[in-house]
Amino acid sequence: MGKQIDLLQGTLDMLILKAVSLGPLHGYGVLLRIQQISGEQLEIQQGSLYPALYRLEHQGWIASEWGESDNKRKAKFYSLTAAGRRQLHSETEKWNRMASLIASILRTTSEEI
Numbered sequence: 001m002g003k004q005i006d007l008l009q010g011t012l013d014m015l016i017l018k019a020v021s022l023g024p025l026h027g028y029g030v031l032l033r034i035q036q037i038s039g040e041q042l043e044i045q046q047g048s049l050y051p052a053l054y055r056l057e058h059q060g061w062i063a064s065e066w067g068e069s070d071n072k073r074k075a076k077f078y079s080l081t082a083a084g085r086r087q088l089h090s091e092t093e094k095w096n097r098m099a100s101l102i103a104s105i106l107r108t109t110s111e112e113i
Contacts, residue, residue, distance in 0.1 A: 027050060
């Protein structure tokens with residue numbers, strides 16, 4: 001694999017919402033899911049993940065409940081709430097508009113100005 005890509009500031013919440021939208025996950029599972037669906041290109045640090053999970057739960061975008069992980073340990077599992085689903089949809093639309101705008105700017109030639 002090539003070098004991992006640095007995560008752009010402000011995208012972690014959206015990536016967490018996407019990860020838990022695919023099914024309930026414990027904290028470390030969120031980290032692994034993001035890594036998996038990014039093709040191993042993104043690696044989230046635990047020091048960034050857990051404060052973000054707390055923040056998203058406090059905002060009502062994810063909910064948590066205690067359960068048992070695959071290795072039989074007690075773990076907090078996170079799932080997307082209806083408000084979180086709306087937020088993910090909104091953030092996805094904003095991200096796509098911004099990506100399109102930046103791509104358009106980068107395609108601009110001096111003749112077009």
